[in-house]
Amino acid sequence: MSSLRIDKAQVDWDASSDVPRSIFFDDVYFSGDGPAETAHVFLAGNDLPKRFETTTRFHIGELGFGTGLNILTAWQAWLKTQKPDSAKLHFLSVEAFPLSTAEMERAHKAWPLLAPLSKTLRAALPPPHLGFHHIALSNDVSLTLFYGDAFEGMANAEAKIDAWFLDGFAPSKNPAMWSPELFAELARLSKPNATFSTFTVAGAVRRALESAGFEWEKRPGHGRKREMLAGHIDKPPQNSKRAPWFATQTRTLKPSASIAVIGAGIAGASLAHELTRAGFHPSVYDASGPASGASGNPAGLIMPRLDLGDTAAGRFHTIAYLHTLGLLNELDSDSLFNPCGVLHHAANDKERERQEKLLAQPALPEGWIEKRDEGLFFPQGGVVDPVAFVYGLLGETTVIQERVLQISQQENAWRVITHESEQTFDAVVIANGLDALRFADARTLPLAGSAGQIDWFPDANALDHAHAFGPYAAPAPKGGVIIGATYAPVAIGAETRFTREATESNIAAVARTLPQLAVTLDPNASTPRASVRCTTPDRLPVVGPMPDWAFYGAAYDDLRLGKQKEYPEGQMRDGLFILTGLGSRGLVTAPLAAAMIAAEMTGAPSPVDLDIAQALHPARFFIRDYKRARSRIL
Template sequence: MSGERTTTVIDHAILEWGASDELAPHSSIQPDCAPRSPIFDDVYFSGDGPAETNYVFLRGNNLPARFEHTAQFQIGELGFGTGLNFLVAWDRWEKAHKPENATLHFFSVEGFPLAPDDMERAHAAWPDLGERAGVLRSKLPPPLPGFHHIAIGDHVTLTLFYGDALEGLGRANANINAWFFDGFAPSKNPAMWSAKIFNEVARLSADKASFATFTVAGMVRRNLESAGFAWQKTPGHGRKKEMLVGALNKADRISKSAPWHRRAGPINPRASVAIIGAGVAGASLAYELTRAGFRPTLFEATAPASGASGNMAGLIMPRLDVGDYPAGRFHISAYIHSLRLIGAMNTPGLFNPCGAKLHATNDRERERHQKLINQKILPNGWIEPHADGLFFPQAGVINPSRLVECLIGGTDVITARVSRLDQAEQGWLVSTENQTHEFDAVIIANGLDALRFTQARGLPITGSAGQIDYFPDAPPPDHIHVTGPYCAPSPDAGADGGLVIGATYLPIDLGHHAKTSKDQTDANIASVAQSLPDLVRNLNTPVSRASVRCTTPDQLPIAGPVPDWGFYAGAYDGLRHGRREAFPDGQMRPNLYILTALGSRGLVTAPYVAAMITADLAGTPAPADHEVYEALHPARFFIRDLKRGYAKPVSAPACE
């Protein structure tokens, strides 16, 4: 991306209420619950909305009969609107006879999301769906453009794209089994029914993907045909004489990503997955994999959260970048995702939502903050300009070890250091000192220790030791203060007091352990005192903890399938000479993934990246666009070095 297009919040839908002329004569729907869009001069639903959804979209796609024979089902939709189609599909999914732990994934695009109050007013029309509607409203994201990945139930996931439909479909990855085409009427909103839209729909479809829609307009039929869909007319619902149903003749799975950045999934829906490392990265993977129906097992040399994830406190606040770049989109989405996840846990003592102030200590920072405000990087209520910085009301302090515990849940944990990984005929052999285990797939998630495995050689990750200090008797500040270093109250909002400050940054090599020292405590205090001397005056002896962070040159995590480095060195050598040719798709080590280098923001980014990797393994709608996947891909540094002409073969000696 060029970065010239600003990332801004998007407008809520403008509604008119009382579309009584569109209701069936004997409808039980109250007119003041029937919304109309004055922009498109069309209604969101007519007559008995749930009955229409059941008839047009579920019956038209032969649902829920198809639910009964699948471990995973994906529905795609054009036009989320009031969420009615999702609510009905979710309700029918829960009531259907289906395989144990089967999962439903619903993907939808929406250009003008309804405001929360409007959504609630519309939902009042369907009391039978009231409980599910309340859950949906509680989990809906703020009106920020891009992808929003939402865990609705134990095995139900909603992926929303807010913004232009064509842009969202073009940036998406999915494998949709059934489509609901439910935008405003083609005569009112022809862009939603264009040939380009249906070409992207076809790209995102599984073989023989079905569709249903209320319209039989000629342009829709022609554009469906040109995208490879066969259609037929069937009797419509209510006042509509006819509707369309059909299926894709043959899926065309053309990737939007460069061949060296391709995704590797999917694998067996009930596959066994070994996760090496039980910090916040491994714990987040365990949580997401379990929800997706996989069977994860964690390996940890000592105990869960024994590294940086065991600190007494950590910050949940956003990193904001000026301009529209994949890294900026990633960090904003991760922040929203982590807050939604933490809120759903509802665990006492886990999170103190005290808010955070990012101080501006010089003119350059003040200018940057003003650009962020002008860009509307976050919606109203999520960012507040102050004279001395920016305030984030939703931010707060979290207890990392408790978060890890909540994420791990009932996942099996094997306390042993993994010494090597060997590819087996049908999966991977995971060897510890005394035993060898076999799994269908493996994810390396043990921070800097990933370099101990030959499969991760050459990745440019480095270690940084950091110390934080907790002063339990000190009066806590009202909120987090960040001036470069930070000071914050305790994660437990009910505590009598306590001040946390941090953190130092010292280089550290693989195999070395971070150690606490009085010098680092003094450095932490001195750093905060430069801007906030009153907060760190007269501090007593702290409880200190030091741990190792893992970072990359571009300050982004490494997340995705592990490349076959030998293949990459040969297949893409032409990049060294600037050749333009049809390069082959990258070959990956089968069913081997890595998640590492979360840096100092792992508590915010790990849950979101874990959802990205899980979606890849499952072949489900991606929670991020393909540019974000590319920005985190393990092959990115090797490809960059090739293009610059100085890539070296990945041949460092093993470190066992």
């Protein structure tokens, strides 16, 4: 992607109607009775809400989020429509110049009948930061909003859209929003027979639509606009932008599908939350019960991992941080999250220089990162109670306290076998950390274990905010101070135990940055806890459908010889997914990773860009090893 900076909208307001006008584009966001015009142009233009009546999942794509009027109007129509139980509506929209919350609220006053929905929308909107943002507006309505250039957004999106709302500023004011190149991306993202509508009948727009494969017709416009366009695309191109070995799951699961999630830590709990919201019926297996592993620590930091430059890894970690903070806000966060802020100390000149560059990028939205003498302060960050977080995400999900011994594929189903039971599910997600290696399909993955010990001092004086300096020190949710954590390789299957030596090591690490705190910490007063993290060589989680390794071995063998040819699309184990390798940042990254898997299962727009999806794909290590083998052969 291009610049990481997002410019806010610059608007003035019509003195008589109080309608916002873009100063940059010299055009209004809406005119007259905005909801009535949206209902005529976009709802009726796409035969909505009639199509809602028979849908189980409906995906709307939009060019120009603006004030959110189109989404609010469609959402209202959705609520009023009699439709199948558990039907889901998902929007994909783009916005290069977001309105501020105050400007949005002022614009929304023009539509009092939409007030309850507009209030919910404003509360859920993410801060302006380049990239895709996944937002749950209700149990059955969600939004994937891209902040940035429309073409960049659609070119990096993955979706299958049923209906398009083309509502950018007028073509004469903003021609880039109506280009043939952009419409070609819309065609790529369309389902067969997807429809579109727009307020404009400009010749350049009609020609751009035709060039992308859309058929159009003129229809009566709204109000003083005599005409508008509506149409469809019968056979959109089926080409994927992914490398063939990073294929997606092609078969979407039916609504109300049963899904087994193996593991009840933060990964499994995040999956339970997202899968339930997607309309599925998950059951979570864990012999030791929820939050029994690393997710059972008495405290965990919610802070970003920031990378210099624009990388897939950097974008993932930043968007995951924003996403998890939004999720915590959605949950009953008062009981599980302390937004005390996190200070990331600069230990040396090299780190201070790196932090200066992060401030200049900018690495986070305005007001989300502050320069201090000691380093960078993240005011929205804080400390979460991991156990409460896990239970909050699990909600009413069935937890089966049994150890899964085997999973086996049957025709369009998966058998999950324990000592106590056998059950059949439509799909399975392996989400049990390093224990994923107990299953044959996961053994190709280069997962490793890292033992870590934290120490809780319940009687220590609480800190005003959390401190990160490699290790960390933070106020504990149940009082006192928590410090940690150690890192030590651990053999697969080995048992971890806390030690006095690790406690002293944690205190020594604190002493190097916070000596005044360290002298108050008595090793004998610690309540220690040791657990195992699951790590990967590139420090990114493994997220997505499980590859068919036998197919991969045969289909991509020529990569070892460096052969340039047209390779077939990778085959997946139908209905088998994995989410593991979260390392020490699972509390921040697991919720977004779970949303990625839910989107794969439902066919909804992906909550991340194409490069992120490929960077986290389970096949990445296999392909890298094959490509590296060429240099060894030569």
